[in-house]
Amino acid sequence: MASLQFLTLLFKNKWLIYILLTLVPSLAISSYLAQHQVSVAELEYKGKAQEYANFHAMTIEHFLGETVGRLEMLATSIRVQNNNLNGVEKILRETMGKDPRFSGFYWASTNGDLLISTNKINSTVNVSDRPYFQEAIQSEKTTISEPHYGRVTGRYIISIASPIVEHGEIQGVLLASLRIDEIETAIQNLLKDEMIIVYDGNGKQLIKAGSIIKQDSVKSSMNVSQVPWTISAFVASDNELIFWKTFFISLAVILTITNILFLLAKYVLLHQRLKKEKAQTEIQKLELIGNLAASTAHEIRNPLTGIKGLVKLLSEENGDEKAQRYFNVIQTEIDRINAIVSELLVLGKPTAYTLRTYNANDIIAEIVPIIHSETNFMNVELNIQYAEEDLPVSCVKDHLKQVILNLTKNSIHAMPGGGKLTIQLEKEADNCKITVADNGVGMQKDQISQAFNPFYTLKKDGSGLGLTVCKRIIDSYGGDISIKSMPNDRTEVEITLPLSFE
Numbered sequence: 001m002a003s004l005q006f007l008t009l010l011f012k013n014k015w016l017i018y019i020l021l022t023l024v025p026s027l028a029i030s031s032y033l034a035q036h037q038v039s040v041a042e043l044e045y046k047g048k049a050q051e052y053a054n055f056h057a058m059t060i061e062h063f064l065g066e067t068v069g070r071l072e073m074l075a076t077s078i079r080v081q082n083n084n085l086n087g088v089e090k091i092l093r094e095t096m097g098k099d100p101r102f103s104g105f106y107w108a109s110t111n112g113d114l115l116i117s118t119n120k121i122n123s124t125v126n127v128s129d130r131p132y133f134q135e136a137i138q139s140e141k142t143t144i145s146e147p148h149y150g151r152v153t154g155r156y157i158i159s160i161a162s163p164i165v166e167h168g169e170i171q172g173v174l175l176a177s178l179r180i181d182e183i184e185t186a187i188q189n190l191l192k193d194e195m196i197i198v199y200d201g202n203g204k205q206l207i208k209a210g211s212i213i214k215q216d217s218v219k220s221s222m223n224v225s226q227v228p229w230t231i232s233a234f235v236a237s238d239n240e241l242i243f244w245k246t247f248f249i250s251l252a253v254i255l256t257i258t259n260i261l262f263l264l265a266k267y268v269l270l271h272q273r274l275k276k277e278k279a280q281t282e283i284q285k286l287e288l289i290g291n292l293a294a295s296t297a298h299e300i301r302n303p304l305t306g307i308k309g310l311v312k313l314l315s316e317e318n319g320d321e322k323a324q325r326y327f328n329v330i331q332t333e334i335d336r337i338n339a340i341v342s343e344l345l346v347l348g349k350p351t352a353y354t355l356r357t358y359n360a361n362d363i364i365a366e367i368v369p370i371i372h373s374e375t376n377f378m379n380v381e382l383n384i385q386y387a388e389e390d391l392p393v394s395c396v397k398d399h400l401k402q403v404i405l406n407l408t409k410n411s412i413h414a415m416p417g418g419g420k421l422t423i424q425l426e427k428e429a430d431n432c433k434i435t436v437a438d439n440g441v442g443m444q445k446d447q448i449s450q451a452f453n454p455f456y457t458l459k460k461d462g463s464g465l466g467l468t469v470c471k472r473i474i475d476s477y478g479g480d481i482s483i484k485s486m487p488n489d490r491t492e493v494e495i496t497l498p499l500s501f502e
Helices: 002-012 014-079 085-096 131-139 180-189 239-317 321-348 360-377 397-413 445-450 466-476
Strands: 102-108 114-117 156-166 169-179 194-199 205-209 217-223 230-236 356-359 380-385 392-395 419-428 431-438 480-486 490-498
Touching (some): 014 085, 014 102, 014 156, 014 169, 014 180, 014 194, 014 217, 014 239, 085 102, 131 156, 156 180, 169 180, 180 194, 180 205, 356 360, 356 397, 360 380, 360 397, 360 419, 360 431, 392 397, 392 490, 397 466, 466 480
Parallel strands (some): 380 419
Antiparallel strands (some): 356 392, 431 490, 480 490
16 A cells, blocks of 8 residues: 555656656666676677687797797708808808798807807807806707897897707707797788787787777787797777667667556556545445435434324224225335335444444354244255354444345345355454355356445345445444355355454
């Protein structure tokens, strides 16, 4: 009820509720979905960049491996010269012109002095202080240096040292200067849409190939196994475009859904409001009818008593048989009017009585003889099922009797050819439940929905107030009355009254 009132209050401000229920959720959800899509795309770009980094790392490793292999083959050719410096120099110079990745070849003694050079040397050059040279001497294996400026050419190069070992002794060291720009060219030839930057072990940039115009890019890195280099691949991302594209598409879809839900909510709320207004109208109508009925009943009862007495006197004075028949009809109709007036009085003010606590089992037991006489007359089988325990209810005994008698009377009339009438009492949680059931003609759904309306009846001579009075009485006790029925099968009227524990 509180939530319904809150929604009703909000719907009075249509723009506010529209913003709260449609626009704000749509914007929030669309932003979330767009950001999620950006995250997914970010992972895809990350994976793509990692593939590029791995690929170019493999390219550099292949380049270096091939270069080392070439140098070691050259070292094998030099080994057969048996320290013939002229022969060594000839081989180095011939090789120099065939492989552009090398900027120079050198033959160094074990002390680090350069004895032969394919490039011009103006003074004595010693490389024994170079870490890569010392490593080659100690390990007797080919080593690759960190990028450095060469002492002969002055260029930024990578040196490769391959020691030549003969009979367990190092005869000399073959040195080669590898051009870094050739590595860059090799990478450049394999570029697609990425940018590659190669860093040395100190984080200094060695190579940069390709370019990315957009500032928004994704980076992944891979280390080179042969040298302490790191390959970083950068891939341009369209995160902003992806975000806004996903955002607007999601916004259009979600706005459509939320608008449908908004209209549905308005429809439900309007339906509830109409239902509530209808219920209030029925209550007001019943109150009006009750007040009018009470005042009218009092006004009718006084002259009706006088008429009844006069008719009785006239019938006693006039013994004509035909006149007596007329008097009997008048008396019957007066009794019928009097019964309607009694119902009107109950309909008007059913709460104007003092409530007391009674055992519902006892109340039903007191009216069983009356019900039994009517069922015998109509060839109806009566079955009473009392509760095994006391059912204390707060009520006016005569009123509750009237309710049960009205219901049993309706059930008996619904079985003109005979049948079975069952009255069952039982305890259900903290309530007393009384069920009046028959296997008569039953009721349609539209008839059930109108059954408690004033003056609605299916009987030719009915007033249409019986069930209205029953509901008014049960409602005044804080109880509930409902009807379940199937046409040509059965009808059940359930009364629920709160138990009194005083």
